Amino acid sequence: MGSTPGFLGRRRGERDPRLPPGQYDTGADWPVLTAEATPTLDTATWSFSVTGLVERPATWTWDEIRALPGATYDGDIHCVTTWSKLGVTFAGVSVDTLLAAAGPRPTAAHVLVSCHTDYTTNLPLADLTGGKAWVVWEFDGKPLDRQHGGPARLLVPHRYFWKSAKWVAGLRLLDHQERGFWEINGYHDRGDPWLEQRYHGD
Amino acid sequence: MTDPTAGPSRAAAAPGPGPWQRATVTEVRQEAPGAKTFRLALPAPVAHLPGQHYVVRLTAPDGYTAQRSYSVASAPPPDPAADPTIELTVERLADGEVSSYLHDVVAPGAELEVRGPIGGWFVWRGDTPAVLVGGGSGVVPLMAMLRHARRIGRPDLVRLVVSVRTPPDLYYAGELAGPETTVVHTRVAPPGSARPPGHLTVDDLPELADGAVAYVCGSSGFADAATSLLVARGVPTDRIRVERFGATG
DSSP states (O other): OOOOOTTTOSSSSSOOTSSOOOOOOOOOOOOOOOSOOOOOTTTTTTEEEEEBBBBSEEEEEEHHHTOOOOEEEEEEOOOTTTEEEEEEEEEEEEHHHHHHHBBBBBOEEEEEEEEEEOOOOEEEETTSSEEEEEEEEETTTEEEGGGGTTTEEEEEEEEEEESTTTTEEEEESSSSSSOOHHHHTTTTOOOGGTTTTTTOOO | OOOOTTSSGGSSSOOOOOEEEEEEEEEEEEEETTTEEEEESSSOOOOTTTTTTTEHHHEESSSSSEEEEEBBOOOOOSSTOOOOOOOEEEEOOTOOHHHHHHTTTOOTEEEEEEEEEESSOOOOOSSSSSEEEGGGGGHHHHHHHHHHHTTOGGGEEEEEEEESSSGEEEEEGHHHOSTTEEEEEEEEOOOTTOOOOOOGGGGGSOOOOOEEEEEEEEEEEHHHHHHHHHHTTOOOGGGGEEEOOOOOO
């Protein structure tokens, strides 16, 4: 398809190589996009679990998960609504650490992520392993705001940000794909921003 | 813990949107200061659900693209083949590279690349009572729901509450009025208004019928406030669907 007559776009020099196609830099803003009412979660009763096709189903309390070896992510996040936020820092625990405790079975290939709300999202297990995913509770050195998913959210920054479920409650490992909230509603099962996998069929 | 059988994951499946298509702008209307409605004729029309949106993509000569999502304001036509049009209402944002192009450049006859309809959650299919709460331009997808309710002869199913700063800020002012709608003014009320200007309160919200679903659309601050009021009104959180707009332009 050709260009749009009269459209030049934002004045731009070299496009920041950190921006995937079709994305723009939101700068200091961090837009809030959620489909549900923002919950207030009590860390006294909060929990996170890894279940399904694992050797040892595991559940952590708030204090227990925070006692695990910590990990941080320094990099960028990309929302399917076309904003990206560059150079952010999150702190929490690597999903690898959580999975190692539970011991995925060889048949585990997919994950359905659940939340303390009714939100869900699905990913291939391989997208959550190898230092590519975290459960995080700090953003730029401060506790994660509840509107951004606090007390803790999933962080899968190499996928569009709807995969990084707010108010995350657990991972269920499966041998088949079960679609989550936005995936049922037309959004992509993988969601790779560099391939612009926004909707099914992309 | 949540009940795994309740809530969002039970929403009916919606297919992905169709491919990009080149729509023709057939009409442009000033809806309010800073807001225009664009009527688009689609070469490959698909019946949308009230609440769904389209993506508009602009391409610069060097291949740079910018795309933004805009809610459909029109009701689904009874027969998309006979009426292959949609209406998108777009607020002009000061630094919005897409909205400023649409406002400043696009006129009837222009072609726009669009893709949709998108969304299967913030939709109302006309089969439940619904309370619609919109702030400012958040009224747009709710207007599609109101128009649909009226078109199918069931305006009794919906109650729409719109919050705007001043009377001129109200979109669809001529069409919106009716026994099923309430307009709340936060800064300036119209002359003779019984309600003094002020933020939305729990008293501005209607009683919810049994089985009603609440749809909230607006800025993040508005959505949080309106959701809290609905909860205070006794609406269970799993009956509240929220669409927020952040920094889109």
